[in-house]
Amino acid sequence: MRRKPNPDQRRRELCDTAIRLLADDGVKGVSHLKVDRKAGVPDGTTSFYFRTRSALLQAVAVRVSELDLKDLIAATRAQTPAGLTADEPSGLATLVMRTATGARLIRTKARYELALQAGRDPLLDEALRSYGDRFRALIVDVVLRLQDKPDRALADRQAYVVMMFISGVMQAFASGDRSIRSAAELDALISGIVAGVGSSFALR
Amino acid sequence: MRRKPNPDQRRRELCDTAIRLLADDGVKGVSHLKVDRKAGVPDGTTSFYFRTRSALLQAVAVRVSELDLKDLIAATRAQTPAGLTADEPSGLATLVMRTATGARLIRTKARYELALQAGRDPLLDEALRSYGDRFRALIVDVVLRLQDKPDRALADRQAYVVMMFISGVMQAFASGDRSIRSAAELDALISGIVAGVGSSFALR
Numbered sequence: 181m182r183r184k185p186n187p188d189q190r191r192r193e194l195c196d197t198a199i200r201l202l203a204d205d206g207v208k209g210v211s212h213l214k215v216d217r218k219a220g221v222p223d224g225t226t227s228f229y230f231r232t233r234s235a236l237l238q239a240v241a242v243r244v245s246e247l248d249l250k251d252l253i254a255a256t257r258a259q260t261p262a263g264l265t266a267d268e269p270s271g272l273a274t275l276v277m278r279t280a281t282g283a284r285l286i287r288t289k290a291r292y293e294l295a296l297q298a299g300r301d302p303l304l305d306e307a308l309r310s311y312g313d314r315f316r317a318l319i320v321d322v323v324l325r326l327q328d329k330p331d332r333a334l335a336d337r338q339a340y341v342v343m344m345f346i347s348g349v350m351q352a353f354a355s356g357d358r359s360i361r362s363a364a365e366l367d368a369l370i371s372g373i374v375a376g377v378g379s380s381f382a383l384r
Numbered sequence: 385m386r387r388k389p390n391p392d393q394r395r396r397e398l399c400d401t402a403i404r405l406l407a408d409d410g411v412k413g414v415s416h417l418k419v420d421r422k423a424g425v426p427d428g429t430t431s432f433y434f435r436t437r438s439a440l441l442q443a444v445a446v447r448v449s450e451l452d453l454k455d456l457i458a459a460t461r462a463q464t465p466a467g468l469t470a471d472e473p474s475g476l477a478t479l480v481m482r483t484a485t486g487a488r489l490i491r492t493k494a495r496y497e498l499a500l501q502a503g504r505d506p507l508l509d510e511a512l513r514s515y516g517d518r519f520r521a522l523i524v525d526v527v528l529r530l531q532d533k534p535d536r537a538l539a540d541r542q543a544y545v546v547m548m549f550i551s552g553v554m555q556a557f558a559s560g561d562r563s564i565r566s567a568a569e570l571d572a573l574i575s576g577i578v579a580g581v582g583s584s585f586a587l588r
Contacts, residue, residue, distance in 0.1 A: 206500060208412035292500055295559055296410060299493065305560070340563055341573055344552030351551060355499055356509070359544055368584050369545055376580015380572050 187229070194219055194226050195243035198236060203289035207297045212236065238307040241294050244287055245311040251275055251284075256318050269363030272322055273370065276346055277363045280353040289354050319343055326374045334381060338374045345373055391433070398423055398430050399447035402440060407493035411501045416440065442511040445498050448491055449515035455479055455488075460522050473567030476526055477574060480550055481567045484557040493558045523547055530578045542581045546574055 185193065197219040201209045212227040215236070219225070230236035255271035279288045298305035319339040324330055327338075349360060360366050389397065401423040405413045416431040419440070423429070434440035459475035483492045502509035523543040528534055531542075553564060564570050 205504070206412070207410055289500070289503065292496070295555070296493070296496055296500070298559060300408075300410070337573075341549065341577065344556065345545065345549045345577075346552070347555060348548030348551035351496075351499070351555060352548065355502060369541075369581060372581040372584030373545065373549075373577050374580070375583060376578070377573060377576040379579060380576030 190225075191229050191239065192243065194221075194229060194236075195240045198240045199244060199290040200286055202240065202293045203286040207237075207293050210237070210240075234301055234303055237294065237297060237301065237304050240290070241298075241304055241307040244291050244294065245308065247287060248291070249311060249314060252315060252318050256322050270322070270367050270370075272319075273363040273366040276349060276366060277360070279350050280358070285354065288350050292351060292354055316340075316343065323374055326371060327378065331378075334378060337381060338377045341373055341377050342370055345370070394429075395433050395443065396447065398425075398433060398440075399444045402444045403448060403494040404490055406444065406497045407490040411441075411497050414441070414444075438505055438507055441498065441501060441505065441508050444494070445502075445508055445511040448495050448498065449512065451491060452495070453515060453518055456519060456522050460526050474526070474571050474574075476523075477567040477570040480553060480570060481564070483554050484562065489558065492554050496555060496558055520544075520547065527578055530575060531582065535582075538582060538585060541585065542578045545577055545581050549574070549577060 194215055198210050198215050201214055201218060211233065212230070213223060215226040216223050226236065230239055252272075252275065255275040257271075278284050294304065294308060298308050316339060319342055320332075320335050323335045323338045323342060324332070327335060349366070352359070360369070398419055402414050402419050405418055405422060415437065416434070417427060419430040420427050430440065434443055456476075456479065459479040461475075482488050498508065498512060502512050520543055523546055524536075524539050527539045527542045527546060528536070531539060553570070556563070564573070
């Protein structure tokens with residue numbers, strides 16, 4: 181028998197169980213009792229830690245976002261800009277490719293379930309949205325390193341386009357699409373997008 | 385009292401009701417009985433036309449895809465390439481902007497619910513996937529018109545990136561994001577993406 185976990189650890193474990201349920205069965209697959217049973221804890225445990233279903237989903241959104249943020253910070257820190265200029269694929273592209281398999285694919289699917297549910301739950305929406313700016317800031321840093329001449333306003337726009345593209349790719353991954361075969365290929369596309377959006381707006 | 389509709393018309397009406405339920409309440413909001421009640425038809429009508437829940441969702445996927453395809457054909461036919469070269473926004477950009485409001489937003493939300501559910505339902509996945517190639521072909525045509533020198537292999541790749549970007553934007557619209565304010569702005573981004581991916585791969 182493992183020792184009884186502390187409350188923070190227990191909350192994280194219950195959220196991780198809910199992430200798997202979300203990925204497998206969608207929002208309808210998540211209830212306090214289903215999390216209890218899947219986690220192998222006594223009935224009532226999940227509702228002790230998270231009083232309402234919305235509170236549970238908000239906690240799951242925070243857990244997913246914190247894990248994603250940790251991944252993205254690690255992937256974009258102290259990293260060569262890559263793409264057209266480096267021999268190794270960028271940390272960003274490598275990370276996006278990893279969202280197509282294993283535990284990260286489960287998290288990707290859970291994230292899209294939460295995003296759709298957020299349209300019906302303002303508090304869940306707020307929980308997800310509070311991380312949006314932090315993700316965007318990290319992508320802006322990546323884009324700034326790809327620019328020849330740093331331009332912050334342009335980088336914001338380029339980062340938005342890169343984020344929408346990556347979001348579409350991850351959504352396609354979650355649906356089984358495998359059109360992009362390597363991080364190097366993805367890097368080339370990201371570099372192309374950044375350069376193209378740069379030229380397009382420089383012309384205006 | 386309206387006259388009793390013919391079977392095809394009845395099927396379409398039930399699918400349209402299911403689209404609204406999907407958008408409002410997600411996949412869990414769709415059952416034969418809920419569609420009956422929401423459509424104001426006698427209990428059992430929906431299960432008479434669609435025996436299983438999967439059959440109902442497949443029919444809804446076909447309905448959503450047919451409506452989207454009709455919109456996309458109208459938007460991309462006999463249309464100037466637009467973006468950097470035309471004064472009017474392109475049909476494609478205008479259509480994407482329209483997915484952010486009204487009946488098309490309802491359909492956008494329903495489409496993402498179906499896409500997630502498709503990961504758990506191979507027949508639903510097949511129903512959605514069968515339209516993928518037709519959407520892609522229309523976007524390839526748009527991209528070919530943006531190329532200086534027609535290059536089909538390159539157009540396939542550019543079209544993929546444009547589709548992933550548009551998918552990300554529509555998903556963001558469905559979550560309430562309104563970062564892109566006009567079809568002209570969207571056109572500039574699409575043109576930039578096409579040009580940038582073109583240059584990026586020409587360099588390799």
